[in-house]
Amino acid sequence: MGTTxxxxxxxxxxxxxxxVLTEALDSEFSVGEILPNERELAARFGVARATLRxxxxxxxxxxxxxxxxxxxxxxxxxxxxxxxxxxxHAWPGAPGDDAWxxxxxxxxxxxxxxxxxxxxxxxxxxxxxxxxxxxxxxPVAAELLHIPAASVPDLTGIDAxxxxxxxxxxxxxxxxxxxxxxxxAVELGSARADDAKQLDRLPGAPVLVVTxxxxxxxxxxxxxxxxxxxxxxxxxxxxxxxxxxxPDPERRAS
Amino acid sequence: MGTTxxxxxxxxxxxxxxxVLTEALDSEFSVGEILPNERELAARFGVARATLRxxxxxxxxxxxxxxxxxxxxxxxxxxxxxxxxxxxHAWPGAPGDDAWxxxxxxxxxxxxxxxxxxxxxxxxxxxxxxxxxxxxxxPVAAELLHIPAASVPDLTGIDAxxxxxxxxxxxxxxxxxxxxxxxxAVELGSARADDAKQLDRLPGAPVLVVTxxxxxxxxxxxxxxxxxxxxxxxxxxxxxxxxxxxPDPERRAS
DNA sequence: TAGTGGTCTAGACCACACC
DNA sequence: GTGTGGTCTAGACCACTAG
Numbered sequence: 001m002g003t004t005x006x007x008x009x010x011x012x013x014x015x016x017x018x019x020v021l022t023e024a025l026d027s028e029f030s031v032g033e034i035l036p037n038e039r040e041l042a043a044r045f046g047v048a049r050a051t052l053r054x055x056x057x058x059x060x061x062x063x064x065x066x067x068x069x070x071x072x073x074x075x076x077x078x079x080x081x082x083x084x085x086x087x088x089h090a091w092p093g094a095p096g097d098d099a100w101x102x103x104x105x106x107x108x109x110x111x112x113x114x115x116x117x118x119x120x121x122x123x124x125x126x127x128x129x130x131x132x133x134x135x136x137x138x139p140v141a142a143e144l145l146h147i148p149a150a151s152v153p154d155l156t157g158i159d160a161x162x163x164x165x166x167x168x169x170x171x172x173x174x175x176x177x178x179x180x181x182x183x184x185a186v187e188l189g190s191a192r193a194d195d196a197k198q199l200d201r202l203p204g205a206p207v208l209v210v211t212x213x214x215x216x217x218x219x220x221x222x223x224x225x226x227x228x229x230x231x232x233x234x235x236x237x238x239x240x241x242x243x244x245x246x247p248d249p250e251r252r253a254s
Numbered sequence: 255m256g257t258t259x260x261x262x263x264x265x266x267x268x269x270x271x272x273x274v275l276t277e278a279l280d281s282e283f284s285v286g287e288i289l290p291n292e293r294e295l296a297a298r299f300g301v302a303r304a305t306l307r308x309x310x311x312x313x314x315x316x317x318x319x320x321x322x323x324x325x326x327x328x329x330x331x332x333x334x335x336x337x338x339x340x341x342x343h344a345w346p347g348a349p350g351d352d353a354w355x356x357x358x359x360x361x362x363x364x365x366x367x368x369x370x371x372x373x374x375x376x377x378x379x380x381x382x383x384x385x386x387x388x389x390x391x392x393p394v395a396a397e398l399l400h401i402p403a404a405s406v407p408d409l410t411g412i413d414a415x416x417x418x419x420x421x422x423x424x425x426x427x428x429x430x431x432x433x434x435x436x437x438x439a440v441e442l443g444s445a446r447a448d449d450a451k452q453l454d455r456l457p458g459a460p461v462l463v464v465t466x467x468x469x470x471x472x473x474x475x476x477x478x479x480x481x482x483x484x485x486x487x488x489x490x491x492x493x494x495x496x497x498x499x500x501p502d503p504e505r506r507a508s
Numbered sequence: 509t510a511g512t513g514g515t516c517t518a519g520a521c522c523a524c525a526c527c
Numbered sequence: 528g529t530g531t532g533g534t535c536t537a538g539a540c541c542a543c544t545a546g
Contacts, residue, residue, distance in 0.1 A: 049537085050536075068513075069514060188315060292531080303517090321533095324530080
């Protein structure tokens, strides 16, 4: 990494700083390595800490760095590709789908936005299953899966009113319908407090929100709202088996 | 909008501020309306301008606000859904695809990352077409479309070495191949200087990068890297004709 | 307890749009 | 010009992790 001094250019300092750091990351650091702390880096480049942080924030947004309070700033591994397309051209929670892990399930009248997307009447109860998606032992997504009670009418013999057991029962019932189609949308968002906790991030962290509607029996039978960590994930929508570009990135533990 | 004072809670001020502003936007403002300026808002809420800005940045990231230097902060319209899936299960630049607009075309040996994704040898020339995607009169995406020279061997009769005319000729040649499949990936990035200009944003603005590989004749015949404005776009991947959720948002000019 | 990143302040000046 | 958002500074204190 270079030493000091920034030229006086019309380009913002933090932008130039980001370029310099990017090159340093490419050539002088390896995954997992710890960078000097922010005060030290700021001094080394002759800028205020806030300016240095502006550069670090961008690099974190681009998945190049990972910062943890009380610990430090480390070089992030390449983003992991997570399939959100046809790899599971099936109901959520299908057998063999071990990436997702049911956490909880509640039944209630949903907020207006969810009811609208489901095209259910107001006051119609909806089961909401909370799930977590794990990859390489790390949580990458938190999901709320909304299923109108009408989609799973035969939900019987389950006395648990909530919890993982009930979540799995609801998913099992869902499999009995014939899936007719689905569509998805992806947009940028910031993590709500509950999602952030599930994703091991601070509230407000950038996330990719994937909204998927599942169709069966001519209706919207389920609505999934999944928030993926934007810093660590690359969402793949392959129809020919999304090949990894990054060849098995080595993970170095510090 | 409320007047003053923030309680002393363990919650960060900017986070609370964001919540308050979100509610105000929902109830007291309409699309296109101009907010008070940052110094005024900061004073009104009793915080430093930097803190107020932290809240505004998040709201802009979520597509709720639009800020323009020298002009002011306005309430953003709902995000527009742009289809990046099967609506064009065809080559880029197919007839009737008027959303995209060819800007330029150059031919050169590509950077290593592009060559790797194309699985071409190094030193093999590649045509690079630059395009812009327009929606509702606004630019929403900037794309670099990389096409190995081997994919369009019969590129003849075009004397222009670059420019829109050549771009269209390359795309026309590409149509002659039979498309066998494609896969896409979406990830968060920040706009490079050239893309930012094309998107009418500042460099570093958050973008959704859609990387698509097109397969033909058993090879990767083209590679598209499209950067979409993350603040204004919702990418749809429907296989059943992505329906709009937001019912034709009115655009109010100021 | 020591060290890290996260939040916050109260200023200053700059680049740009509009009049 | 005047007013806006964008950049930058030099501090301060807080929340969290780890030895």
